[in-house]
Amino acid sequence: MQFELDEDRALLKQSTRELLEKEAPLSETRAVMEDTPEGFSKPFHAQLGELGYPGLLLPEDDGGMGALAFAAVLAEMGRVALPGPFLDLALGVRTLSGCDHEAAARLGERARAGEALVVMARLEDPTRSDPDAPEARFEAGRVRGTKTFVPFGAHADALLVTTREGLALVERPGAGFSATPLPTIDHAQRFAEIAIDEPAELVAEGEAAARLIEEHERLGALGASAGLLGLMERALEITVAYISEREAFGVPIGSLQVLQHRAADMLMQVESSRSAVYRAAWSEEQEPETAAYLTAVAKAWAGAAARYVCGQAIQLHGGVGYTWEYDPHIFLKRTKTLESFYGSTRAQLGRALALRQPTL
Amino acid sequence: MQFELDEDRALLKQSTRELLEKEAPLSETRAVMEDTPEGFSKPFHAQLGELGYPGLLLPEDDGGMGALAFAAVLAEMGRVALPGPFLDLALGVRTLSGCDHEAAARLGERARAGEALVVMARLEDPTRSDPDAPEARFEAGRVRGTKTFVPFGAHADALLVTTREGLALVERPGAGFSATPLPTIDHAQRFAEIAIDEPAELVAEGEAAARLIEEHERLGALGASAGLLGLMERALEITVAYISEREAFGVPIGSLQVLQHRAADMLMQVESSRSAVYRAAWSEEQEPETAAYLTAVAKAWAGAAARYVCGQAIQLHGGVGYTWEYDPHIFLKRTKTLESFYGSTRAQLGRALALRQPTL
Amino acid sequence: MDLHFTPEQIAFRDEVRAWIAENLERPFSLEKRDPKHDADSLVEVRRAWQKKLHAAGYLGMGWPAEWGGRGASEADEALLQAELAAADAPQVPNFLGISLLGPALIHHGSEEQRRRFIPKMLACDEIWCQGFSEPGAGSDLASLRTRAERDGSDWRITGQKVWTTFGLWSDWIFVLARTDMDDRYGGISFFLVPIDQPGVEMRGLKQITGESEFGEVFFDGALAKGDHLVGQVGEGWRIAMTVLSYERGAASIMYPAQFDTQLDGLIRGVHEAGRAERDDVEEKLGRLVVENEVMRGNGLRTLADLAAGNAPGPESSIEKIFWSEYHQRLTDSALDLLGPQGQLVASSPSARDEVDWAYEYLWSRAGSIYSGSNEIQRNIIAKRVLRLPSGK
Amino acid sequence: MDLHFTPEQIAFRDEVRAWIAENLERPFSLEKRDPKHDADSLVEVRRAWQKKLHAAGYLGMGWPAEWGGRGASEADEALLQAELAAADAPQVPNFLGISLLGPALIHHGSEEQRRRFIPKMLACDEIWCQGFSEPGAGSDLASLRTRAERDGSDWRITGQKVWTTFGLWSDWIFVLARTDMDDRYGGISFFLVPIDQPGVEMRGLKQITGESEFGEVFFDGALAKGDHLVGQVGEGWRIAMTVLSYERGAASIMYPAQFDTQLDGLIRGVHEAGRAERDDVEEKLGRLVVENEVMRGNGLRTLADLAAGNAPGPESSIEKIFWSEYHQRLTDSALDLLGPQGQLVASSPSARDEVDWAYEYLWSRAGSIYSGSNEIQRNIIAKRVLRLPSGK
Secondary structure (H helix, E strand, C coil): CECCCCHHHHHHHHHHHHHHHHHCCHHHHHHHHHHCCCCCCHHHHHHHHHCCHHHCCCCHHHCCCHHHHHHHHHHHHHHCCCCCCHHHHHHHHHHHHHCCCHHHHHHHHHHHCCCCCEEEECCCCCCCCECCECCCEEECCEEEEEEEEEECCCCCCEEEEEECCEEEEEECCCCCEEEEECCECCCCCCEEEEEEEEECEEEEEHHHHHHHHHHHHHHHHHHHHHHHHHHHHHHHHHHHHHHHHCEECCEEHHHCHHHHHHHHHHHHHHHHHHHHHHHHHHHHHHCHHHHHHHHHHHHHHHHHHHHHHHHHHHHHHHHHHHECCCCHHHHHHHHHHHHHCCCCHHHHHHHHHHHCCCCC | CECCCCHHHHHHHHHHHHHHHHHCCHHHHHHHHHHCCCCCCHHHHHHHHHCCHHHCCCCHHHCCCHHHHHHHHHHHHHHCCCCCCHHHHHHHHHHHHHCCCHHHHHHHHHHHCCCCCEEEECCCCCCCCECCECCCEEECCEEEEEEEEEECCCCCCEEEEEECCEEEEEECCCCCEEEEECCECCCCCCEEEEEEEEECEEEEEHHHHHHHHHHHHHHHHHHHHHHHHHHHHHHHHHHHHHHHHCEECCEEHHHCHHHHHHHHHHHHHHHHHHHHHHHHHHHHHHCHHHHHHHHHHHHHHHHHHHHHHHHHHHHHHHHHHHECCCCHHHHHHHHHHHHHCCCCHHHHHHHHHHHCCCCC | CECCCCHHHHHHHHHHHHHHHHHCCCCHHHHHHCCCCCHHHHHHHHHHHHHHHHHCCCCCCCCCHHHCCCCCCHHHHHHHHHHHHHCCCCCCCCHHHHHHHHHHHHHHCCHHHHHHHHHHHHCCCCCEEEECCECCECCCHHHCCCEEEEECCEEEEEEEEECCCCHHHCCEEEEEEECCCCCCCCCEEEEEEECCCCCEEEEEECECCCCCCEEEEEEEEEEECHHHEECCCCCHHHHHHHHHCCCHHHHCCHHHHHHHHHHHHHHHHHHHCCCCCCHHHHHHHHHHHHHHHHHHHHHHHHHHHHHCCCCCCCCHHHHHHHHHHHHHHHHHHHHHHHHHHHHECCCCCCCCCCCCHHHHHHHHHHHCCCCCCHHHHHHHHHHHHCCCCCCC | CECCCCHHHHHHHHHHHHHHHHHCCCCHHHHHHCCCCCHHHHHHHHHHHHHHHHHCCCCCCCCCHHHCCCCCCHHHHHHHHHHHHHCCCCCCCCHHHHHHHHHHHHHHCCHHHHHHHHHHHHCCCCCEEEECCECCECCCHHHCCCEEEEECCEEEEEEEEECCCCHHHCCEEEEEEECCCCCCCCCEEEEEEECCCCCEEEEEECECCCCCCEEEEEEEEEEECHHHEECCCCCHHHHHHHHHCCCCHHHCCHHHHHHHHHHHHHHHHHHHCCCCCCHHHHHHHHHHHHHHHHHHHHHHHHHHHHHCCCCCCCCHHHHHHHHHHHHHHHHHHHHHHHHHHHHECCCCCCCCCCCCHHHHHHHHHHHCCCCCCHHHHHHHHHHHHCCCCCCC
16 A cells, blocks of 8 residues: 555656746736736646646546546646636546547647647536536537536637537537626636537537546546645645744744644645545546545545635734735635535535445 | 613522522432432422422413523523423423413412423324324324323323324323333433323314414423523533643643633633523513524524533543533533424524514 | 613614615615726715715714714614614725724813814714734734834834725824833824825735725834824823723624625525525524524623623623624625525626625635734633633 | 555455454444343453454454464554444453553563463453553643552552543553652653552542443552563653554544444434435535545555555544544434434433444543543644644
């Protein structure tokens, strides 16, 4: 048994950290939040494409590196709260590769190289539709429907749209497409409501489509959990550093027992998230029969854990904790996005109960 | 505006405290828990009857003192975790007085003098019956049915049985009655499952019966909330005294910031319970249109509050906290009874939401 | 025991309610959503609202008649604040001036100071901000280092203050500054300082909500005139502690009223999302309702204690902890219950319009920190209410 | 990364599982419900079970072969403990003897001591209890005051110890006693003391569950033979700290296995009560499932770290806090979800038979206190893992 990553993946993790610290550090995240209309750095995402990152989740003989590498990379991105659609893109590339369809394969090549942004459009207004039986339809070579909270839906080059008939691919959406931005708490993670009436190709149907969507959700939850791990890990680090330095009443506030216990509780959340996230990623590779269950466990835990840790990061910073200038709020905001999307905590609790099984 | 009790009620509260400290102190509760088959002191309850306590909830011109006095007395009883059916008896006396029926009136007189123990038998097996439409029936002058978790059901002299036809009074249950004890965590609060097939009188029907049962539940929740207040108030007192004295690492443990904050949180729970409980009692007397809502609020709050306070009382006592010899466990156990009966916390949360209304 | 307001108080409450209905155009959350507004024009909305309140006699109601008061009780003040909060009326720019500087001048200031400053403060012709906190002295206020040095009969102030609410729009700031470096408490004095002068630089301090209601201010030999010292040299700490302890009662039922309005919005939102029938939603909403009502019960008890002549003591720490942590639980739950919809910022056309949940969620993180962090409040409860021992 | 047990370990686990199925008559919770049993006979059930385990070679598996060991790894030990916990097998009377005294004798004892004591301890022919804690020294173990004074070549022990698990049924006690009043750590020595002698009085210490598994013991010049000193005079603290740090891994997946069995019972109970379909029940059960699985993930990580040769550090404090507070949440939720039914004590004919929830609810309050209270554990994490500064 061994918990550490093997050499290849550890190396990838390390080089990803260096890349991010150099090209997309936290200060850059702040700049993107403040200034960029797309909510992310296009050049950096192009660079990620050149380096092959979007293909992480492809089968190994197709250049992928598997779920553990994926989790390690997403956790590193969480440490700098990297803004942008990387997670959705990596999921899109994986889903395209699972479609037995030529247009999908072609687009997949471009997407993994960072030349096209493909995201899945799945959610619909929950008061009017059932996620398992979408209102959106594929008929006569066109897809028609309305989707909401589509990640980077206004900036995508292509969309994988879930329809009642299966998974429809819309490339280069044109006049029949409109996107209304849905700005949320997290300035650097953009969503849109889209209305679509465009030519499309049905790239997966029936069982195959259902399997791809389930896989997309599972891997999305895994990636989000890993992102949450990175966010809270860094939030704890900056908090421990801050309370170790900052003095009040003549002592470092980190010497006060109440803050020490708070930090200890934060550590418990972070380390338990680490165990759960990497275990889920490992099961995705090595024990697929438990992967759906362990991923639900990881996401349900990590969402609530990060909310606690990032909230306390603000509290322990005191007054400066609720200034824009200090970093804790960036973590809190991204946490909210990752916690509520990719299967909310509440949804994952229900899923974990339903999927419960012996794991030993 | 004034929060303090008026002189009469303050006097009652004070004299009740003195009576309890003299005749039924915490040490006596312990003795009853350990040794008494009935789970309570019959002589002391007879004394309470002589002093007129069971008539507390009667109309004022009938010798009652109203809901505030009732709450004050129950809170005092909570402070010594008084074992026994006092709450159920006081509720029974009130309900009997609301029945326009001669047998009820006659029994009511005896009950308020402490000469007869009357309790209501209401709960049925929840998997088999709806509390609003009991399986128990009153037919041809007899009541037939099975009731569960009847408080002191094995020791009652008479029973008010909820049936589909209304409220049936069974005096001196005989051969058609059997009671199986249901011993719970709280050694000093006895419940029984009863099977009954006995002659009875229908003492209230239709709307009148429904109103009496609703009132019984509401006042039961109020009394239980007051009892919870007394329990946690005393649990906090003994805890503060303990941590102020007990030393570790050369300092009183009550000087450690983590324990200070814990105690502060306990105080918040206790004082908020005090506000909520007396406000509910006051509304029962002065603002009946809000009483049902404010009582649900008080019970939902006080149950969870007492659970926290009494649990932490054990924790802050350290090792001796989980010995039988020290008192905290007595509070925890009684809390569990009062929290889960008289409308569980979960049930009261739903009730509070349904009854929500402007209170200012 | 009596938790009824007097008939006069109820009549006052009804009068206020009717006045608000007549005078408040729309809830402030809707003002903030209006694209025509920027930070400056929102301050003008607040200023206009303060002028209306002042004209109606609703400011400084408990002060002596000479200074605009009407001998109002804490209960009146509390009822007013509750009605304003329930209606989501704008916060007035001089809320800290009125609650802190006003009493300081009335009790400790000179007659000239009162005449010069109080009328313009009430009328919002001058906006005041508070200069107590410093970057290095959060919870440990007395460790402040801004100093005031004599310059003839005047004073020169040097140092830095933070959390100067509405600082960017203020004309004056009331400042605690050190006149003796060696006397921790007795070396602090209370000054009134005009902002529009060379030695003062005010900067906006952006909050996590993206707004800059707070400021930070740098004094570099700023001038405070000799007759703008409040009280005597060295009395600053005592004055500040006294005024900070006033008006605790006024907020006691304000927060529950404000949260009730938000709860209304949440319950409506949950119904519209078709989720109200779920048992887990019922439980969470029920818990929010219960906690808010318990908070109101605490507030009524505080008012009743005040009415009975019991000064509010350190128990006010309980209220501070309660409302600020409730606000966090409320917004946390709201975002869970409303789903992604609840995270939309107010400028989104799809955002719910009753409550700006995204803003509330972020802003709620501040309440447990400002005005004495909740950690400090718990210290106070442990030491002053429970009388727990001090460490060695 | 590799979280798989080896095929040999899985084979061992399967062997243990089969062995338990064959040898365990019924879960210990059912033994306890049986009216034929009293406290004494329950100890005999435990003793008989220990003898079976010993005969099967399942005790001291990691010890040298000479003392019954089989060179087992932490993972083997952990798998064994998890299987035993899942099956609700009785705790063996000498569990503390085996986990603490055994290693102390093997590493620090004399050859004669090992020969004399280890075989009978393993075979449960002698029951050992632990004499570390004192009434005045809970979390602050080193402040112990029980003293040992020389009496020729022997020692006389005077003082009091508490929390002597199975004390009433024990034959021997291993005691930390002070041989130098002035040297806080270096003045403590480690003694083996027979209980059946005039200077020893053992009393049961009733727990809040009503049982008396714990004892307290009074020494009044009790005799410890000179050759029953373990190690050297003054080495007691070091020996105790060393053995307390052993076998941390063995419990790492035991608690999740035990709680899984209890969760099974809870889920069944909720279904039988017809409440499983409620959304609030689903949410609460889901949370319990998630937390327990996360705890198992932490445990597997500990085992993996041990297998990779990383000694378990203060992170074991995380495990202690996690399982003990989870146990409280689990039993709290169970009593809520099962309603009054869950509060019935085991002797009630109407009680649910899978899990004695009433007992678990009460007993769960102890876990956050014993073995170093959770407050102490959090201090350890803050200081030794997070390296937060010390106060002045």
